Amino acid sequence: MANSSQDADVLLGTSLDRGYVRVRFQQGKPVLDRELTLAADLASPRQIVGRYLGNGVVDDTGFQVFNLDVASGDFRIRAGRCLVDGLEIRLGADTSYQTQPNVGSIAPLPAGASFVYLRAFTREVSGTDDADLLNGSDVGFETARRDKADFEVVVSVAPITASNHFLLAEINTTTLTVGDRRRTGLSLATLRDEIGRSRGATAGLDLRLATSLDPTGALKAGCVGSTTLAASAVTESRVAALAVTEPKLANASISRRTVQPGTVTVQQLASTLVAEGSISVNPSTEAVVVFSAGATTDFFMARVRVTSIALIAQARLDWSLRARFQSTLFPPSSSQFHELVLKNSGTVICSATYKIYRILEA
């Protein structure tokens, strides 16, 4: 610890709390070590940078975590620079979690998911650490010490939100994955370029966004047109139930391929119930129900259901649809009939119900 009249960090904190921004020395007054230290600390950009720029790397590679090796409990860390808590951390060459410069906090990698942080701190350097501080070319002894920006990479299962911890990655020793979580491109130039690209041909990014979004971020009405939607972008799961009604269906849009088997019933056909009832048929006779008189090109569909028959008797009921045309010369006339014919070939009377639909051809 440096031989100081007052702890430099405590004095800086107190001064900042009081709103001090500069030290003014006076003529004929002694200069105190704590005042010189405070003057340097107040002039340092660390507070402003840490508070208003935040943590991050300038490029895409600095302090990137890669090559997770679970067997050896290690992973690689790429060389680069990183700004953490106002301190610029420098790593000259690639290193690893196990072989990093400060190994005081390394531990076996947790099972499953965990976070990898870069913790920044300062370390006091004396003449013992750096002979240049002994001022060998003139006074020959140590006069002032230095604070050096230093770091360690730590692994934590729980997230850490302290400003001196910068999240580098999420690793998972079960799935053997590394998720890069660094904030990259931390420079005004990079930010400016990104905004420039984002605004496109408009004067400002806000104008470009305003063409499609309202102030709340919702899509403006009418901004998504048919050319905006990618081909096959709207799938069945994106269409709400009952959202597509008949006027939206194009003519001929429904083909045999798109109709599910078993979905077309009598109710879906252009049909009219033209005859319904029941009839008795005596043994060895034929019963007829005329259900249409007059010429027609329509189709007919019938259902006959036997409702009564003696189980002890031999029974047989045949039925068919029949068209009958007849004409006379005197008086001249012609007519056409459609009939349901039921033939009882058994030995007992039976009854049957019938239902006949007329189906339009077009």
Added chain:
Amino acid sequence: MRILIRHDAKGHIVSALKASVLDPGVTEPFGPLEEGEGFIEVDPTPELEALECHDFPERFVVDPQKRKLKAVASTASAPKTAPDEPADKPPAKRPKKGGE
């Protein structure tokens, strides 16, 4: 509902038809009839509507002159099934319901 009865010259019921839907243009619902046959339409009273079609030949004959149904006496022999059966033939057994 319309109830139409086809009968032979003696009034035996050849076929009974109960139609809930029938084309009004159809004037001959039973089609061409045999010699001596005819058909009548009766009022669809609740009692008649409740009957099965095969009940009509058992319970009624037609009076061709009056064009009305006439009940068959329960003790008397009456036409039951085939229209050409002799009137004194014992009545046929009543068919049971069921089957398709």
